Amino acid sequence: AQSVAQPEDxxxxxxxxxxxxxxxxxxxxxxxxxWYVQYxxxxxxxxxxxxxGDNLVKGSYGFEAEFNKSQTSFHLxxxxxxxxxxALYFCAVSPFSGGYNKLIFGAGTRLAxxx
Amino acid sequence: EAGVAQSxxxxxxxxxxxxxxxxxxxxxxxxxxxxxxxLGQGPKLLIQFQNNGVVDDSQLPKDRFSAxxxxxxxxxxxxxxxxxxxSAVYLCASSGTSPQGTDTQYFGPGTRLTVL
Numbered sequence: 001a002q003s004v005a006q007p008e009d010x011x012x013x014x015x016x017x018x019x020x021x022x023x024x025x026x027x028x029x030x031x032x033x034x035w036y037v038q039y040x041x042x043x044x045x046x047x048x049x050x051x052x053g054d055n056l057v058k059g060s061y062g063f064e065a066e067f068n069k070s071q072t073s074f075h076l077x078x079x080x081x082x083x084x085x086x087a088l089y090f091c092a093v094s095p096f097s098g099g100y101n102k103l104i105f106g107a108g109t110r111l112a113x114x115x
Numbered sequence: 116e117a118g119v120a121q122s123x124x125x126x127x128x129x130x131x132x133x134x135x136x137x138x139x140x141x142x143x144x145x146x147x148x149x150x151x152x153x154l155g156q157g158p159k160l161l162i163q164f165q166n167n168g169v170v171d172d173s174q175l176p177k178d179r180f181s182a183x184x185x186x187x188x189x190x191x192x193x194x195x196x197x198x199x200x201x202s203a204v205y206l207c208a209s210s211g212t213s214p215q216g217t218d219t220q221y222f223g224p225g226t227r228l229t230v231l
Contacts, residue, residue, distance in 0.1 A: 032216070041227075042225075043119070043225050044158070049217075049219060092157070101216035101218065101220075102148070102160045105158050108156075
């Protein structure tokens with residue numbers, strides 16, 4: 001079965017420290033990978049995606065993610081966390097089978113950045 | 116560029132009542148998606164349209180949920196009759212339609228449904 005795992009329900013980090021939010025996936029073939037962020041009472045905001053090419057993808061608000069095919073992982077990173085980064089983060093994969101690109105989401109990781 | 120619009124933002128109904136949600140995608144986006152996000156979970160695709168045709172409704176509970184996208188633009192998702200377990204946020208998203216399927220999905224603010 002196709003699935004996405006975000007092993008941490010919550011990640012706590014001090015402002016100014018680097019952060020990592022983990023994601024692994026189980027999808028056949030060469031899927032496309034995405035990160036979205038959700039603020040309270042808001043929809044999902046697109047951060048970045050990996051389609052092909054360089055394994056390090058840069059996105060919005062200073063976030064980046066590293067694709068590792070052998071470990072089937074796509075971890076989200078940021079060199080220096082801000083309090084305003086506190087939100088719910090979702091990893092998603094698009095199997096793109098049959099020409100249809102639905103997203104399969106993980107359960108989400110809550111990031112708390114403390115001053 | 117205007118984003119995906121959804122209404123209403125909040126809805127409270129009694130079980131067995133009916134409810135409808137509306138979505139207006141980003142202009143020019145041929146593909147429209149409805150997702151259900153239950154509290155504490157990631158969004159789950161309910162139905163995907165390409166223009167006004169359904170391309171994936173495999174996870175739509177068709178005995179109570181229906182959706183349409185007339186004229187290939189706006190879409191309506193309906194629940195009739197509602198059950199307690201339908202309490203969730205209903206998210207609409209839209210994207211372009213590249214042959215490689217690499218288009219990003221952009222989401223609306225969602226409709227929070229509470230079924231009492």
